[in-house]
Amino acid sequence: MPIVRLNQPPKYHNPYFQKPKYSHWFWQHDGWAYLAIAILLIGAGLFFMIQQRWLWIDHITISGNAYLTVDQLTQPVRTVLAKKRWWFFPQRSYLFVDTTAIYNEITATLGTNFALEQLVVDKQFADTIQITVVERVPGLVYIIGQTYYYIDQAGVITQAVAQAEDLDPHFPRIRDLNTNRGITVNQLVVKPEVVDFIIHLNGTFTDQLGFNISEYTLLPVSCLEKQFVAEQLLADDISETTDPVLQEKKRAVLEQLQNDTISVDESLQQLEQLKQQGVLENQNTAGTNSTFIQLQPEYIATDCDFTRVIRDVAVVTQEGPSVYFDTTVPIQQQLNNVAAVKASTIPDLTTITYIDARYPDRVYFD
16 A cells, blocks of 8 residues: 655755766865875975985996996996986986886997897896896907907907907907998807807917918908899790790799799709700701700899808918818818828928918819
């Protein structure tokens, strides 16, 4: 049974005067004022902390450096710490120091002269920046033109050296005669296999041959590319071939050449065989010789990947002659050949300019 309340006052709603609604009790109790007071207190605390230099970076520790000096590593750190972060906060404060900016500053400052294998920048509570480096360890001198570098055993440039007088006299010296190369620090300039060959040679050359080493040289190389100016003529020759089987064989060879599935020399050899086959067939059938177009390759100079193509090394001796080696031929075999020729044929070293040992079964000298 429904219950009806009597004498209850009526309720009226005016649509023009809405009752304010609050989304949260915080804003109903002067929340804005509390928030402003909190911000002021935090700001005052940070200002006081900065003024009193609490949590201030006062120490920079370095570990792992061998050739880099402490000053070379700490100077980029000081440069960053002297700057502001977010246009206001000093990076000297532990709370606001940017380790990524320090990392970038070190690599940018040292990257043109030194090669770092690893660099770690860390901040340690409450006043220390820790720099840990792993340097590429140089073991040889690399000279190109009038510029001097150190390289490691992987053939990578580790450091630029300002003057020849500053070079380590105990490091073997490699002079690159390919002076048109562009060289930068941290670049691979010599294949590891070539470096290994030189290091091995450095330990055995004098003992076995009696020559004293002055320096090593990387012999000049020129990259040439075969360009077939008669490719269209070859296509015409294929179209003029009457034997469909021979024509299809020629076309297959041309397609392999164009798709780089066979080398140029291999394609030339196959095409020549097909031409000879056609000549024999024509002789057997018609008794006459047919005329075939010969491919005439041109050699044009191209940009070199010097690191990939350099393989020949010369030892410049203090006695006068240079000895040429091929790093792809067993080193002991070449040394034995030079020793045999030196003992039997070259009584006076001052009369010759070079000994070429780059062949497995013979030696040239002049």
